[in-house]
Amino acid sequence: ETSSVLSSLQIYFEPLMDYFKYIKFAESPTIPTITPQELETKTDSKTRQLSCRSTPTTCKKDPYRSFDGTCNNLENPSWGAAIEPFAELVNNNYADGVHQFPETSENEQLPNPRAISLLVFPSKNITDFKWNLNTMQWGQIIAHDMSLSDRTTLLYNNPVTCCDSEGQLTSDSEKNPSCVPIIIPEKDVVNKADGRECMEFVRTITTKDIGCTSSKSPSFPINGVTAYLDLSVTYGNTKKQADSLREGRGGRLKVNERNGGTWPPQAPNVLQTCSGATTADEPCYVAGDERVNQNPQLTVLQVILLKEHNRIADVLSDINQHWNDEKIYQTARRINIAINLYIHYNEFLPILLGKDNMVKNKLLYPNAKGYVNDYNPNVKAAVLKEFATAAFRYFHTLIRGQLRLFKENRLPYQSIRLSDWMNKPSILEENNGFDGLAIGLSFQPQAKSDQYFDIETTQYLFKGKQTLGKDLRAIDIQRARDHGVANYVDLRSYCGLSIPKNFNDLCDYMSIKNVEALKSIYKRVEDIELTVGGSLEEHVPGTLVGPTFLCILLRQFYITRIGDRYFYENGEDKEIAFTLEQLETIRKGSSMARLFCDNGIHIKEMQPKAFELVSPSNNIVPCDQLPFVNLNLWKDTK
Numbered sequence: 001e002t003s004s005v006l007s008s009l010q011i012y013f014e015p016l017m018d019y020f021k022y023i024k025f026a027e028s029p030t031i032p033t034i035t036p037q038e039l040e041t042k043t044d045s046k047t048r049q050l051s052c053r054s055t056p057t058t059c060k061k062d063p064y065r066s067f068d069g070t071c072n073n074l075e076n077p078s079w080g081a082a083i084e085p086f087a088e089l090v091n092n093n094y095a096d097g098v099h100q101f102p103e104t105s106e107n108e109q110l111p112n113p114r115a116i117s118l119l120v121f122p123s124k125n126i127t128d129f130k131w132n133l134n135t136m137q138w139g140q141i142i143a144h145d146m147s148l149s150d151r152t153t154l155l156y157n158n159p160v161t162c163c164d165s166e167g168q169l170t171s172d173s174e175k176n177p178s179c180v181p182i183i184i185p186e187k188d189v190v191n192k193a194d195g196r197e198c199m200e201f202v203r204t205i206t207t208k209d210i211g212c213t214s215s216k217s218p219s220f221p222i223n224g225v226t227a228y229l230d231l232s233v234t235y236g237n238t239k240k241q242a243d244s245l246r247e248g249r250g251g252r253l254k255v256n257e258r259n260g261g262t263w264p265p266q267a268p269n270v271l272q273t274c275s276g277a278t279t280a281d282e283p284c285y286v287a288g289d290e291r292v293n294q295n296p297q298l299t300v301l302q303v304i305l306l307k308e309h310n311r312i313a314d315v316l317s318d319i320n321q322h323w324n325d326e327k328i329y330q331t332a333r334r335i336n337i338a339i340n341l342y343i344h345y346n347e348f349l350p351i352l353l354g355k356d357n358m359v360k361n362k363l364l365y366p367n368a369k370g371y372v373n374d375y376n377p378n379v380k381a382a383v384l385k386e387f388a389t390a391a392f393r394y395f396h397t398l399i400r401g402q403l404r405l406f407k408e409n410r411l412p413y414q415s416i417r418l419s420d421w422m423n424k425p426s427i428l429e430e431n432n433g434f435d436g437l438a439i440g441l442s443f444q445p446q447a448k449s450d451q452y453f454d455i456e457t458t459q460y461l462f463k464g465k466q467t468l469g470k471d472l473r474a475i476d477i478q479r480a481r482d483h484g485v486a487n488y489v490d491l492r493s494y495c496g497l498s499i500p501k502n503f504n505d506l507c508d509y510m511s512i513k514n515v516e517a518l519k520s521i522y523k524r525v526e527d528i529e530l531t532v533g534g535s536l537e538e539h540v541p542g543t544l545v546g547p548t549f550l551c552i553l554l555r556q557f558y559i560t561r562i563g564d565r566y567f568y569e570n571g572e573d574k575e576i577a578f579t580l581e582q583l584e585t586i587r588k589g590s591s592m593a594r595l596f597c598d599n600g601i602h603i604k605e606m607q608p609k610a611f612e613l614v615s616p617s618n619n620i621v622p623c624d625q626l627p628f629v630n631l632n633l634w635k636d637t638k
């Protein structure tokens with residue numbers, strides 16, 4: 001009760017607070033507009049030598065995306081592909097290029113990440129007054145589509161010892177014992193702040209850590225998934241994986257009909273795959289991304305994307321009875337990716353980045369009628385370290401620790417703790433959980449974007465049956481160190497923002513309280529880490545981030561777009577392009593709301609703007625009043 005009174009009070013106070021912030025940023029900061037040249041990559045020697053898979057040196061033109069992302073860029077086949085190094089805006093300046101334990105500019109050990117987390121990222125339950133939890137959740141889908149630097153993904157750079165006979169990356173030490181990784185645990189991180197022992201950090205595996213590289217080779221963190229927004233979370237990151245997810249008939253992906261719903265294939269080894277599972281036969285899924293089971297609301301969206309593919313495939317096979325499995329599958333995949341890209345760039349990203357900033361920087365052409373031919377083959381669509389370890393992880397702030405499940409009439413019927421349901425998707429199949437969680441995504445506010453992180457993520461993450469778990473914020477800080485990410489001041493400099501010479505100079509972007517806190521953590525302003533400094537900035541009006549993260553995010557989503565030859569609005573290559581009519585129906589008919597409507601079990605109503613809370617200007621309507629993509633435009637009359 002108290003919390004609902006408080007959140008209604010908030011509705012009145014928040015706009016007022018935002019107004020004051022606006023005044024604060026009235027004359028600063030201006031983020032220089034992106035220039036394509038700034039992000040063009042002409043040479044790429046690192047990538048070529050690192051690739052483990054047999055990357056073709058010349059590409060044949062394929063109307064469909066490859067699964068591992070190779071040959072999207074015809075000149076540089078490995079650009080944006082899975083199992084390639086992260087890119088960076090600013091080099092970390094490690095003199096030897098093999099620096100392992102990031103230190104301060106004077107070679108002192110950096111402060112304990114857990115202590116930093118406790119001091120500047122405490123928990124405070126303030127909810128957003130406009131955006132719902134689905135905004136947070138869709139963000140995680142995008143994160144997983146673009147980036148995976150999981151320490152359990154063993155990445156090798158030696159083509160002799162690191163690829164099996166089929167050219168697949170081997171992460172199986174039994175198959176290839178010479179590739180056992182050498183994991184160096186971080187030194188003792190006993191939390192000095194409150195005396196409790198906290199998680200043991202394990203460094204991200206880089207090419208330097210694995211037995212099969214020479215000790216002189218520099219350390220590159222490697223991205224396990226395709227950098228393109230190509231629904232690799234649904235289709236997988238290798239051809240082999242993609243094939244294993246297909247039914248082999250009617251262009252469909254494999255599903256399991258069970259407990260009144262449609263689910264992804266069951267994982268073969270439940271107790272191993274789903275660490276939260278208590279029995280070997282409970283639901284636990286396989287999808288294109290290994291993190292599919294990580295939290296129940298993520299799994300809901302994964303199921304929706306899977307069902308969307310099959311929904312499209314079924315219509316296509318109905319209208320084109322002469323098409324074979326492959327043709328239906330690839331066409332459905334292409335449409336599904338286009339619908340998603342439309343939602344990412346038109347519905348979702350404007351919330352985070354501000355529509356004006358996107359338009360000004362050419363990430364978005366809201367009124368485009370025909371094709372947008374902005375593909376630039378000199379831009380490498382890789383994932384930036386600054387994005388994957390710092391800027392995009394800031395949105396861990398949006399996570400809420402308590403989730404409610406709702407009935408179709410929007411009455412709550414169950415409430416769960418996030419940490420009780422990590423890697424345990426069985427809740428989807430019980431008690432109408434799938435619909436209950438899906439409606440919950442659209443009906444509950446997300447946490448406000450701020451420096452406060454829910455205690456479920458900073459104290460209880462992956463706790464399982466234990467009383468305490470891990471601290472995601474501390475992991476975020478540590479992971480950026482593993483990746484050798486440049487410091488906060490250097491990124492401000494790259495971004496053309498003011499360059500603080502001392503702590504007091506930080507006051508132009510941060511509250512005095514936060515500047516004081518930073519002073520107590522770091523000796524010099526140059527020691528401030530990007531993850532920490534960036535998360536404490538006041539937000540740029542109309543966005544959910546501060547100026548430094550905004551600069552990084554805009555650049556990332558710019559290269560992800562213009563470095564993607566298969567981007568759905570591109571019409572240069574007729575073999576790849578949609579027809580103008582098809583493009584138009586994608587633009588008119590794609591929406592998050594429709595994804596819920598078309599792929600829920602009993603969902604019959606939804607608000608049109610499904611990243612926004614229900615309000616008088618965004619009322620719940622029957623699904624059949626929402627625009628849809630007209631799949632009849634894919635009828636093949638030839």
Ligand code: HEM
Binds near residue numbers: 151
């Ligand atoms: C319930 C929600 C979420 C949970 C429990 C969660 C948890 C995690 C965990 C455990 C990691 C791996 C940390 C590591 O070992 O380095 C991670 C990585 C990451 N998360 Fe989240 N996350 C959530 C939502 C989000 C959201 C909403 C976003 C962005 C909008 C996001 C962006 C990222 C990114 C970019 C990474 C790095 C991926 C990589 O390169 O490995 N996450 N998250």
Ligand SMILES: [Ca+2]
Binds near residue numbers: 225231
């Ligand atoms: Ca991808």
